Amino acid sequence: MELGSITAGGRDLRLTPAGASNRIKELEAKFGARLLNRTTRTLTPTEIGQVLYENARRVISALEETEAVVASYSGTPQGVIRVVAPLGLGRRLVAPLVPRFCKANPEVQVRLRLTDRNVNIVEDGIDVAFFLGQPADSALVWRKIADSPRVLVAAPSYLAERGTPRSPDDLREHNCLLLRFPRSPEYYWVLETPEGPRRMLVAGDFDADDGDVLTAWALDGAGIANRPRYEVAEALAEGRLVELLPGTPPVTAQFGALMPHRPVQDPKVRLFVDFAARELRSAF
Template sequence: MDRLTEMEAFATVVDQGGFTDAARKMGISKSAVSKHVSALEARLGARLLNRTTRRVSPTDIGLAYYDRARRVLNDAGEADNLVASMQSAPSGILRIAVPTDFGAAHVSPLLGEFLERYPDVSVNMVLKNRYVELISEGFDLAIRMGDMDDSSLRARKICETTQRLIASPAYLAEHGRPARIDDLNDHRLLYYSHNAATSVWRITAPSGEVRQVRSATWFSVNDGQSLLNAAINGLGIAYLPSFLFARAMKNGLVQDVIPDLPRDVQAMHAVYPSGRYTQPKVRALIDYLVEKFSNRNVSGW
């Protein structure tokens, strides 16, 4: 007989308190339940149930076996549900957190086709310029730029962008063009930051060394478009991803401040909670974004 069926018969007898109710629960005959339990006891060489004319109860050995058997049966049920879930069509509300500028410029234009492709999915996209706590804040997925340091999350790269030092021609004409990273200390710097006191840039030098630039902040704001506007208006030098400044640079509103510096490449990742499996709606959106961004230049230059 099948070992899992024997376990199920025994555990159901314990759950239901007798063979008659167990048979009704399993949808088989009482004699079939009895045969499964007897075969299990014979295979194990131990009596698992105390049988009387009035009641059935597990022996001490039977109670210990029941605890482990019930866990095995629950895991088997979860495995069946997992396969069914992974094969099911994506559906339900998909709540995602995306950086404001990247979401507006590159994610929003793609969602219409995604929703047409998966009509049973609805998307709630929240534009936030901070790292959200996915589980506690109820998000299924977030898009983040840079290295992934949180080992509790799973991540998949969807595209890359680059970061450059940019400033307006008017600013550079008035204050001069820095020739090297150290010269930035003598300039007005525009920071993206929630806390101006801890503003810092990490810039790759021609030697490959990653240098940290930290100085008094002339202007600080937690919005990329506002930083770009400040740079265009001649307030100082900003360090921004190219998907933000590409059009302004093409139109001559800003320039690459130190062209000889290597391009700092930043990956954009889709991150989601780790677990035994990925929900179909989450997997569908990640696959879709990877597909679309493989043919899309988010750097813009």
């Protein structure tokens, strides 16, 4: 239900597609009703399947809260932590933490999902979502870890062909590489100016939903990218990329962790976020 397919759900539970499908068949046999409508492209719940899912989620949430209470008394963190992180940041910074954390806490399992798409933390049962940007007001718990400066960059080859922008307005004449998803609204960058943050509408010939692709395109001379400084610091130092408009850089993002509100804070989640904060603060 939460991952959109039996294959993805099985993978999350360490099951083969056949094993996951058999689990669904066993449930349908137990309840004497079809729970999911399946086609080659979609997976949707039947009315009974939706009721079963919603009630099962409440049971699981109650069990997780109980485990958190017990763990707070026992002093030994145990169980599963479901973690989401953006693609590039997740590969570079978050993924390397997981084996070290699990080695220090052998009773804990970490299930890491990497995606640049928006995730519904509550509905998807996520414990920790690492976030890079400007967090909006929400009912979620926000734990800031570090500021993450951003920078506009382009390759010397692109600048030799198209010229170097001297002001934010010049960006309108350039090919801007956009991080954008299907059905996204018009795209803009927010730059820091002496007058305050300025929202700049920008455009480009192509876009992608993976930030690492934008960096690769910029290195190939395809256009101007708006990237976290830590991701392109090495390329800047080596001269493979050039920083643009340093007097009016993109607004600094915040890196931190989003967590759902819960009556009892799960010790293993708190422990993981504390560990990540210590390890990652210096990366920015």
